[in-house]
Amino acid sequence: MGAFFIQPLITAALVLVLTAPISGLVLDGYRFDLHWQPPLWLALAAFFIHVGLILIRRLLRPGQKAPPQQNSRQIHPTVLRTATILLPLLGLLLPFFLGKYWLTVAILALIYVLLALGLNIVVGLAGMLDLGFVAFYAVGAYGYALGQEYLGLGFWAALPLGASLAAGLGMILGFPVLRMHGDYLAIVTLGFGEIIRLILNNWVSFTGGPNGMRVDSPTLLGLEFSRRAKEGNVPFHEFLGIDYSSNHRHIFIYLILFLVVLATLSLVTRLKHMPLGRSWEALREDEIACRSLGINHVTVKLSAFALGAMIGGIGGVFFAASQGFVNPTSFTFFESALILAIVVLGGLGSIPGVIIAAIVITVLPELLRDFSDYRVLVFGLAMVCMMIWRPKGLVQNRRPVFQRRSA
Amino acid sequence: MLLRVENLKMRFGGVLALNNVAFQVQAGSITALIGPNGAGKTTVFNCITGFYQAQQGQLHLTPPNRPAVNLIQILGQPFTWTDLFQPRQAIKKWGYKMFGGPHMVCRAGIARTFQNIRLFKEMTVLENLLVAQHRQLNGRFIGGLFNSKTFCNEENMALNRAMDWLDFFDLAHEANRLAGQLPYGHQRRVEIARALCTNPMLLCLDEPAAGLNPMETKALSQIIRSLQKKIQLTILLIEHDMGLVMELSDHIVVLDHGEVIAQGTPAAIQQNPRVVEAYLG
Amino acid sequence: MEPSILAQQTVNGLVLGTSYGLIAIGYTMVYGIIGMINFAHGEIYMVSAYLTAIFLAVLASFGITSVPFTLVVVLAATICVTALHGWFLERIAYRPLRNSTRLAPLITAIGLSLVLQNYVRxxxxxxxxxxxxxxxxxxxxxxxxxxNLIRITHVQTLIVIVALLSMAVLTFIMHRTSLGRACRATEQDRIMASLLGIDTDRVIAIVFIIGAAMAAIAGVLVSLNYGSFDFHIGFVTGIKAFTAAVLGGIGSLPGAMLGGLILGLAESFFAGFVNSDYKDVFAFSLLVLILIFRPSGLLGQPQITKV
Structure with a gap:
């Protein structure tokens, strides 16, 4: 029994030494304040975590490990069909029951669902770690802002423009980059993302620099959602003869965004069952084998990269439209890491997992406002723990089951 | 004659891995490539299937009822100064440089397996076989998005073709298991089945019997024989199991230190003093 | 351009470059031995900057004013605690992933760098x-x-001297001791090394410790030079140091130093003569271009993919 506690005690002592200076001695100018509790709490936590780990290991003796997961558990088709009809309906009705605050949260959650679906194609399906995904998000958002400022484009013109700009940029970046192996790709995309952000930040005369740019909200068939329309236009509430509410604008954005998310979702689901989607997954598994089977790895990867970028770009346009304002601080590396965290937590390659994770990660911090400081810390910890204990994510990617069919 | 290898030369740093390797593979035959470890057998394979670019030499695939393919060309050759005067050729070269590679070799009709099995481990056996058929399915992108009737039909045909091959290899009951979870011998067979799904004319097997027990080796030899008989497949194989090689092959090429030291029928090779000295012992 | 400015920028660039080089050693050694980019390494550097300030404050509170004594104690204490951080991270986060997919340790490293940043914040x-x-x-x-004159501050001189000394010590360790031999053997072939009785887990841990220690030296010296820092510095400095490692040829120790010096000079010239707002853009672009056109770097060997 003594040996049972010795290791955790050592760990606790180690953590105490490790965290004492940083968390115990808080700098205050050139002097410091002594905070003796945090290191002790951390050490205590380390002790109990280690004890817990040993307990779990004792309970799950080697040999008693769960057998390799069988690939037979499938959702019942009736349940699936009901869900595919019911959930979108619920989603469409949802904004009419939400206040302004929760409406913006819901829009943000949908944007993250979109981004996560896009990154899931690149990281989860094609297995390329893209750490600069935020670049395409930024291109979409700034595509809208700049297009409006210099070309007078509205939301509906910016949507395809932002999408194609992002996809084009993805192709241009992808072509030289996709020949290199995994971790180098990660770093190059990371560098690329930072370059885009720094340019947006430093090119003050063109992008407004850190001050950002204002963006108009979308219109419905020319009807504006503001209290008073620009000259010659009719605002939406006057047209319908109802009272003005700032919610209309958000509900409208939510509804379009929801439809776009649904379209993306069906696109990605279809692709997974098509030769292209299968080639992506095969490339993730073994590139050399793919090439020996006649798959052009560069173009197949490029298609994943460009499609992911395009979805990111669309997300960016919606982000700009819903915020009414863009500036470079929304497009830091942290944003890329957050989207990556969503994909990792949800389960690389698993579409339902990624959607759930996106919603949880955006809505949960709003529910736990008091802990919002700890949000990123917890994300980081969750990423590490997931990789160690459940590298396939919370919802594992299921393989389709095939049977002989009559042609 | 299906494949013509001429004067193949390959150098890694200071090591001359292949020196003037030349041999031919007759259509419908089983040709074996043997030799001691490090003789350059797998390097020859990698040159033929496009994973290495030979520094010198020619590789021609000359199928009986299709136009001949210059395998060196489709891998993308380096530019030379003569390209300046032949812009059309230069553009063609550039195209192959950008889009060429081992996948073009496969499309020309050569499929291969690997010494250390390379299956898509996290995908099911059937998916492995479907990936190999993507060429036959790829033209239907829009149809696939909307799940059109033609797409479904093609997909079902691909599925049935895959099931046929699995039946042939006696693996149908494992179709929906993850490939990485199969026993080793089965993985070897899945890899061959997957290569066959690309509809090759020439199948290159890199040590197909490595790690198999005598029973499995016997079964494998029957499979290879029936592939040759049933679908007139041409087979090129690297193998250390001399029993298998002598029993199966019509023609044997012996490599040592990157050079072909002998070639001929099994009977002739067994008598050849150089081969006995270098390899058979 | 004026020669005096040129000379001054050269000095600044070389000093900057040695600090990049020191941090790059951590990237290059870890990459050499387990083939992974330790993304959290930049944060280790950030932690060491904080430790420097904390230890300085502690010494000051004891009323110690002797500068050489303070320097030595702070350097030693920071190196020790930072190295402990490096070892601890390797033990809890990377070792369990030794035999996993390629993506897993990289994602873990990103998670770790978020954790470290926010823990410090x-x-x-x-x-x-x-x-x-x-x-x-x-x-x-x-x-x-x-x-016309150029100024070399005492801190800058100290940086160069300490950096060269630590490089010399490290080179000695890697080439003349059994530990260095074990490191190089593990780098060549981990499985074979472990079959020959080398405790590869220990070797990998030591590599992390050495990397963190080098980052700590850079952290102490650079903080002394610039005088201010925040919890963000690890990210950009980390990427630049990684650029240096790639530029020199990842896996090569002299390459890391060379890459650091070249990057430091290039950045310093770019900031001095072209545009200082875009110096980070320049460094990142350099990274992207090197990775695309010469991923093996200046002193590295190109890899042959085994089929």
Whole structure:
């Protein structure tokens, strides 16, 4: 029994030494304040975590490990069909029951669902770690802002423009980059993302620099959602003869965004069952084998990269439209890491997992406002723990089951 | 004659891995490539299937009822100064440089397996076989998005073709298991089945019997024989199991230190003093 | 451009470059031995900057004013605690992933760097921190007859001397001791090394410790030089140091130093003569271009993919 506690005690002592200076001695100018509790709490936590780990290991003796997961558990088709009809309906009705605050949260959650679906194609399906995904998000958002400022484009013109700009940029970046192996790709995309952000930040005369740019909200068939329309236009509430509410604008954005998310979702689901989607997954598994089977790895990867970028770009346009304002601080590396965290937590390659994770990660911090400081810390910890204990994510990617069919 | 290898030369740093390797593979035959470890057998394979670019030499695939393919060309050759005067050729070269590679070799009709099995481990056996058929399915992108009737039909045909091959290899009951979870011998067979799904004319097997027990080796030899008989497949194989090689092959090429030291029928090779000295012992 | 400015930028660039080189060693050694980019390494450097300030404050509170004593104690304490951080991270986060997919350790490393950043932010606050000036004064070297001079501060001199010393020690360890031999053997072939009785887990842990220690040296010296830092510095400095490692040829120790020097010079010239707003863009672009056109770097060997 003594040996049972010795290791955790050592760990606790180690953590105490490790965290004492940083968390115990808080700098205050050139002097410091002594905070003796945090290191002790951390050490205590380390002790109990280690004890817990040993307990779990004792309970799950080697040999008693769960057998390799069988690939037979499938959702019942009736349940699936009901869900595919019911959930979108619920989603469409949802904004009419939400206040302004929760409406913006819901829009943000949908944007993250979109981004996560896009990154899931690149990281989860094609297995390329893209750490600069935020670049395409930024291109979409700034595509809208700049297009409006210099070309007078509205939301509906910016949507395809932002999408194609992002996809084009993805192709241009992808072509030289996709020949290199995994971790180098990660770093190059990371560098690329930072370059885009720094340019947006430093090119003050063109992008407004850190001050950002204002963006108009979308219109419905020319009807504006503001209290008073620009000259010659009719605002939406006057047209319908109802009272003005700032919610209309958000509900409208939510509804379009929801439809776009649904379209993306069906696109990605279809692709997974098509030769292209299968080639992506095969490339993730073994590139050399793919090439020996006649798959052009560069173009197949490029298609994943460009499609992911395009979805990111669309997300960016919606982000700009819903915020009414863009500036470079929304497009830091942290944003890329957050989207990556969503994909990792949800389960690389698993579409339902990624959607759930996106919603949880955006809505949960709003529910736990008091802990919002700890949000990123917890994300980081969750990423590490997931990789160690459940590298396939919370919802594992299921393989389709095939049977002989009559042609 | 299906494949013509001429004067193949390959150098890694200071090591001359292949020196003037030349041999031919007759259509419908089983040709074996043997030799001691490090003789350059797998390097020859990698040159033929496009994973290495030979520094010198020619590789021609000359199928009986299709136009001949210059395998060196489709891998993308380096530019030379003569390209300046032949812009059309230069553009063609550039195209192959950008889009060429081992996948073009496969499309020309050569499929291969690997010494250390390379299956898509996290995908099911059937998916492995479907990936190999993507060429036959790829033209239907829009149809696939909307799940059109033609797409479904093609997909079902691909599925049935895959099931046929699995039946042939006696693996149908494992179709929906993850490939990485199969026993080793089965993985070897899945890899061959997957290569066959690309509809090759020439199948290159890199040590197909490595790690198999005598029973499995016997079964494998029957499979290879029936592939040759049933679908007139041409087979090129690297193998250390001399029993298998002598029993199966019509023609044997012996490599040592990157050079072909002998070639001929099994009977002739067994008598050849150089081969006995270098390899058979 | 004026020669005096040119000379001054050269000095600044070389000093900057040695610090990049020191941090790059951590990237290059870890990559060499387990083939993974330790993304959290930049944060280790950030932690060491905080440790420097904390230990300085502690010593000051004891009323110790002797500059050489303070320097030695702070350097030693920071190296020890930072190295402990490096070892601890490897033990809890990377070792369990030794035989997993390629993506897993990289994602873990990103998670770790988020954790470290926010742990420091939550403990020490988000504001930027400062360090009192320890070493004042500079050497002024005339470079022409018009009385133009370049200034090399004592801190800059210290940086170069300490960096060269630690490089020399490290080279000695890697080439003349059994530990170094074990490191190089593990780098060549981990499985074979472990079959020959080398405790590869221990070797990998030591590599992490050495990397963290080098980052700590850079952290102490750079904080003394610039005097201020915040919890964000690890990210950009980390990427630049990684650029240096790739530029020199990842896996090569002299390459890391060479890459650091070249990057430091290039950045310093770019900031001085082209545009200082875009110096980070320049460094990142350099990274992207090297990775695309010469991923094996200056001193590295190109890899042959085994089929």
């Amino acid at each position: 939550l403990s020490q606050g988000a504001r930027s921190q400062g360090i009192p000036t320890l070493l004042q004064g500079s050497f002024a070297i005339p470079i022409d007859s018009h009385g």
